[in-house]
Amino acid sequence: MHETVVQRPARRSSTSFTTGDFVSDSEMVLSSNPAVRRPQEFKAARPGRPNPSELPVAISIADFNAYYGDFQALHQINIRIPQNHVTAFIGPSGCGKSTLLRWINRMNDIIPTAQSSGSIRLGETEVLSKSTDVVGLRRHIGIVFQKPNPFPKSIYDNVAFGPRLHFKASSSQLDQLVEWSLRKAALWDEVKDRLHKSALGLSGGQQQRLCIARAIAVGPKILLMDEPCSALDPASTARVEDLIFELSEQYSIVIVTHNMQQASRCSDSTVFFYEGRVVEHGPTIQVFTRPTHKQTEDYVTGKFG
Amino acid sequence: MAISNTLNRTRSVGSRKSFDRGFQIICLLVASLAIVILVMLVTAILFKGGGWLSWGFLVNSHRENLPEQSGVGQAIIGSLVVCLICGLAAMPIGIATAVFLEEYQPLSRLGRLLHGFIQLNVSNLAGVPSIVYGILGVTAFVYMFGWFGQIQANKPPPVEMGASYFYQTKTLGKKWVQFPASDRTKQVFVIESSLSAFNESGQPIELNVIDRSATAPTEPELRDRTVYAGATASILATKRPWYFHLPFSKSVLSAGLTLALVILPIVIIAAQEAIRAVPSSLREAAYGLGANKWQVVSTTVLPSALPGIMTGAILAMSRAIGEAAPLLAVMGGVISTTNSLGNLMDKSPVLPVTIYRWAQDENPAFENLAAAAIIVLLVFLLLMNSIAILVRNRAERKYA
Numbered sequence: 240m241h242e243t244v245v246q247r248p249a250r251r252s253s254t255s256f257t258t259g260d261f262v263s264d265s266e267m268v269l270s271s272n273p274a275v276r277r278p279q280e281f282k283a284a285r286p287g288r289p290n291p292s293e294l295p296v297a298i299s300i301a302d303f304n305a306y307y308g309d310f311q312a313l314h315q316i317n318i319r320i321p322q323n324h325v326t327a328f329i330g331p332s333g334c335g336k337s338t339l340l341r342w343i344n345r346m347n348d349i350i351p352t353a354q355s356s357g358s359i360r361l362g363e364t365e366v367l368s369k370s371t372d373v374v375g376l377r378r379h380i381g382i383v384f385q386k387p388n389p390f391p392k393s394i395y396d397n398v399a400f401g402p403r404l405h406f407k408a409s410s411s412q413l414d415q416l417v418e419w420s421l422r423k424a425a426l427w428d429e430v431k432d433r434l435h436k437s438a439l440g441l442s443g444g445q446q447q448r449l450c451i452a453r454a455i456a457v458g459p460k461i462l463l464m465d466e467p468c469s470a471l472d473p474a475s476t477a478r479v480e481d482l483i484f485e486l487s488e489q490y491s492i493v494i495v496t497h498n499m500q501q502a503s504r505c506s507d508s509t510v511f512f513y514e515g516r517v518v519e520h521g522p523t524i525q526v527f528t529r530p531t532h533k534q535t536e537d538y539v540t541g542k543f544g
Numbered sequence: 545m546a547i548s549n550t551l552n553r554t555r556s557v558g559s560r561k562s563f564d565r566g567f568q569i570i571c572l573l574v575a576s577l578a579i580v581i582l583v584m585l586v587t588a589i590l591f592k593g594g595g596w597l598s599w600g601f602l603v604n605s606h607r608e609n610l611p612e613q614s615g616v617g618q619a620i621i622g623s624l625v626v627c628l629i630c631g632l633a634a635m636p637i638g639i640a641t642a643v644f645l646e647e648y649q650p651l652s653r654l655g656r657l658l659h660g661f662i663q664l665n666v667s668n669l670a671g672v673p674s675i676v677y678g679i680l681g682v683t684a685f686v687y688m689f690g691w692f693g694q695i696q697a698n699k700p701p702p703v704e705m706g707a708s709y710f711y712q713t714k715t716l717g718k719k720w721v722q723f724p725a726s727d728r729t730k731q732v733f734v735i736e737s738s739l740s741a742f743n744e745s746g747q748p749i750e751l752n753v754i755d756r757s758a759t760a761p762t763e764p765e766l767r768d769r770t771v772y773a774g775a776t777a778s779i780l781a782t783k784r785p786w787y788f789h790l791p792f793s794k795s796v797l798s799a800g801l802t803l804a805l806v807i808l809p810i811v812i813i814a815a816q817e818a819i820r821a822v823p824s825s826l827r828e829a830a831y832g833l834g835a836n837k838w839q840v841v842s843t844t845v846l847p848s849a850l851p852g853i854m855t856g857a858i859l860a861m862s863r864a865i866g867e868a869a870p871l872l873a874v875m876g877g878v879i880s881t882t883n884s885l886g887n888l889m890d891k892s893p894v895l896p897v898t899i900y901r902w903a904q905d906e907n908p909a910f911e912n913l914a915a916a917a918i919i920v921l922l923v924f925l926l927l928m929n930s931i932a933i934l935v936r937n938r939a940e941r942k943y944a
Contacts, residue, residue, distance in 0.1 A: 349831060351651055377834035384832070388825035391848060400843070401833035450829070457833060 294321035297461055297491035298343060303357035305338050307350070312338045313515045316357070320461075325487045327502035327523065328495045330512035331538065336495045339512075340463050342366075343493065344380035345373050361461070378405055381454030385466040387446035389438035389453075394421075394430050397438045397449055401457035416456055424452035425482050444475020451482060455490070462486065464494040468501060480505045499539055503527050511535045589922075593915025601916060606880035606893065606901075611909035616917050621885055622796065622892030623924070627865045629800025629888070630807065635857050637804070638811030639846075641666070642853075645812070646819040647841050670809035678873030681802025686874060688791035695793050700728045700781070704789035706887070711777035716760050717768035720744050721751060725779055733777045743768065787887035794875050797888040802874045803867060807860035814856020818849040851939025855932045862928040866921060868896035877901055895921045 298320040305313040313335040320326050328336035338347070345366065347353040359366040366376060378401075389397050398417045402408055408416065417434070421427040426448045430441070438449055447467060454462060464483070468476040483492055483505045496502050502509055502523065509526040511519040511534075519526055519535040530536040537543055596611075604615030641662070650659055683689060693702040700709070709725035711733040723741035725733070741751045752770040754760070761767055792798040822845050830844040846853075871894055878893045879901045885892045895917060902914035 344832070346828065346832060349827075351649065374834045374836055377832060382832040384825060384828060386825055388823070388829045390826060390829065390844060400830070404833060404835050404839055453829075453833065 292321075294324055296320070297322040297324075297361070298493075299358075299360045300339070300343075301358045301360070303339070303342070303359060304355060305335065305342055305347075306352075306354040307338075308352040311515060316517055318510060318517060318520060320491060320493060321508070322460075322491045323487060323489065324508065325483060325492045325494060325506040326508045326510065327506035328493065328510050328512060329497075329499060329502050329538070330518075331543065332497070334512040335515040336510075336512045337465055340382075340465055340493060340495050343461075343463055344377050344382055345371075346382060348373060378457050379459050380461045380463060381457065381459035382463040382465065383447070383450050383454050383467050386470045387443055387450050389441070389446050389449050391437065391439055393435045394438045394441070394449060395434040398452050398456050401453060405457055420452040420456040421449075423455055423486070424448045425478065425485075426452055442475070444471050444478055447471060447475065447479055448482060451479070451486075455486070459490065461491045461493070464492065466495050466497060469497060476501070499527075499541070511538060513538070586922075589915045589918050592912050593917070593919050596912050596916040597919060601913075602920070606898065609907060611907060611913055614910070614913055616895060616898060616920055618880060618884065619893040619895045619898040619917070620920065622894040623865055623896075623921075625796050625885060625892065626800045626803060626871070626894055627861055629797060630803035630864045631857065631861050633801055633804035634807050634811050634860070635853075638808055638857070639815050639853060641808075641812045642815030642819055643841055643846070646816055647837065647845060666809050666812050670813060673869075674806050674867050675869040675873060677802055677806045678870030680805060681798060681870055681874040685792045685798035685801050686794055690791075692790040695789075695791065698731055701789035701791070701793065704787070706784040706787035707781050707789075710780045710782070712780045713771060713775055713777035715751075715768055716770045716772075717764060719768045721749065721769065722780070723751065723777070728779070728781075731779050733779070735771055735775045735777060736773055741769075783887050783889070785887050787889055789889055793889065794891055795889045796875070796885065796892050799871050799875045799894070802870045803864040806867060806870060807864050810860040810863065811853075811857050814860065815849070815853045818852025818856065819845055821852060822848045851935055855936045858928055858932040858935065862925050862932075865924055865928070866896055868900050871897055872900070895924070 296319045298318075300316050300318045300320075303313060303316040304311060316339060328340065330336050341347045342355055343359060343366065347355075355367055357367070361376070361379065364371060364376070390400060392400075395417055398420050399413050402413060402416055418427060418431075421430060426445060429445060430449075433440075438446065441449060447470075451462075451467075467483075468479050471479065480501060483494065486492060487507070494502075494506060506523045508521065509519075509523045510517055511526060511530075511532075513534055519530055519532050521531075526535060527539050530539060600613075601615040602620065603617040604613060605618040606615075607613045645659065645663055645666070650656055687694070695701045700707075709728040710722040711725050712720055712722045713735065715721055721741045721743055723739055735751070735753055738753045739751050741749055743749050749769045752761075752766060753773050754770060756772050756774065761770055792801075826844050826848060827840055830840040835843065875891050875894075875897070877897055877900070878891045879898055880893055881891060883890070899914045899917045899921070902910040902917065905911070
């Protein structure tokens with residue numbers, strides 16, 4: 240696992256990123272025809288990445304249906320999300336990928352009309368069961384949203400928010416935890432001198448990494464990311480993608496994205512949704528280069544969506 | 545051909561332009577009317593009352609037929625106390641209601657019905673005339689629906705705390721002595737036998753009771769603590785600042801609570817709007833980290849909404865401080881009291897009622913005093929509105 244990180248191309252290094260590097264990067268990713276894509280663009284194709292089918296299962300979704308009022312948003316979803324692995328949900332707008340993501344940690348509980356049937360299992364826990372402790376569940380399944388949404392508090396208080404809810408930590412323990420989380424989110428060096436300044440003073444990309452730090456500070460096993468880069472500029476996007484790649488060593492990550500290049504760059508497996516159904520699910524390189532369905536091919540090559 | 549005829553008959557550009565200009569002038573005139581009236585009002589008040597403003601006016605209280613020595617001292621304190629009670633009562637209830645209406649939208653059919661019903665009532669209550677709240681205040685706070693019995697003249701209220709009752713009598717040496725009252729409802733106590741009491745300097749003494757036929761003692765120390773048997777002592781109450789009784793009767797507490805009812809719908813609506821303005825992304829962030837509803841509300845929603853809530857509450861209180869009608873109903877037209885405000889059960893004059901009383905006083909000089917009191921009231925209103933603007937601006941800077 241660790242070697243994988245070492246083998247990453249230099250342009251992926253989160254410490255020595257420059258805009259100049261990015262230009263070549265974007266030129267490459269803009270060629271969206273999978274036939275043109277070289278295999279080494281896909282992490283899954285690099286040596287050292289484990290085969291998804293060999294990994295233990297983090298979340299298993301079976302016969303899952305979701306509704307908003309009378310509208311059925313998802314039909315009979317069956318997916319197994321492996322541990323310590325990046326799974327991307329792709330598909331056109333309104334295909335239900337965000338809905339599924341939000342059901343995994345019951346964020347849809349806030350929406351009165353949202354209903355579901357079927358099963359989402361996290362280990363031995365049935366997520367959808369009424370008796371499931373949602374507060375504890377969300378501690379184990381962190382979520383990062385589309386738009387960076389730091390609280391209007393200091394950087395420190397943002398990261399300490401979750402731990403303060405869940406743990407009885409002394410202030411020195413809290414300090415350690417905040418530093419650990421910010422280091423994990425590759426933000427520590429940028430903010431260590433202004434921990435007690437407002438988080439709203441950070442740039443969009445920094446804010447999103449702060450949100451990731453905030454999510455991992457409560458010690459989740461799974462990270463859900465709902466289009467985490469769609470509100471970011473390309474340079475910030477690249478840094479967050481690097482981070483996702485690094486975090487996948489320790490966390491099972493599910494990322495919803497509209498950006499096919501992003502899915503191809505930073506995911507191991509890809510699930511393609513269309514009109515509330517799973518059309519294709521497989522290793523990212525296979526979904527992008529040898530899709531088995533016509534719809535998938537049309538979507539990943541940009542013919543629709 | 546017909547169409548081209550129509551298209552050729554253009555209106556003159558000049559008449560259209562002059563109509564546009566005329567309309568602009570009419571709008572300007574109508575708009576200035578309001579300003580003219582306001583300027584006239586303020587000028588008239590300043591002209592009438594300006595000369596009466598002095599330090600003495602601000603600290604003295606009303607003196608019958610002595611306009612030169614009258615002032616709004618008691619009324620200012622009364623208004624501030626009533627306004628404070630009103631704010632302290634209306635804000636927690638208003639904020640809690642707004643949190644319920646905005647954050648705790650129930651899922652069950654019955655719950656949704658109740659929720660909608662409360663929302664509808666809040667909106668309707670905002671338009672109810674304040675005198676109606678005055679009548680409600682009389683029933684609910686002054687008499688408390690008669691649940692605790694009625695307060696009668698020369699009788700202590702049915703339920704009270706913070707008061708101690710003494711009987712007081714004069715000795716042969718013309719000195720006052722006091723002793724605790726065993727029965728607070730008895731106005732007069734007849735002294736038959738000796739008992740322990742306190743003299744004027746608070747020292748404990750043994751009250752010496754002698755028969756009416758006996759000769760009075762001559763040494764002063766004994767005379768100072770001697771009464772004839774059958775002497776009467778009258779009841780006296782000392783009230784602590786936290787003195788409190790039920791029902792509230794005509795008091796500043798009743799007045800403050802009644803004003804709280806008047807502004808409650810305004811506070812609720814302002815708080816609802818402030819809570820609605822908190823971005824839902826913040827709520828989602830807190831929920832996503834495993835916060836429960838109360839934690840989301842207390843750590844995320846309320847801190848962000850607080851400046852908006854405070855602004856609304858201060859503006860509502862500035863409406864409360866100018867209300868006369870409900871206070872006339874609840875406290876009566878009090879214009880001065882012999883003692884200064886000692887506890888929440890006292891009555892007190894307030895600025896609007898003072899203005900009302902002075903404006904209709906037979907002595908025309910009091911009309912000028914009313915104008916001076918209006919200036920004081922306007923200054924208070926301006927101060928409160930400025931504080932509201934300040935709070936909002938500070939909050940905008942903080943969360944920008």
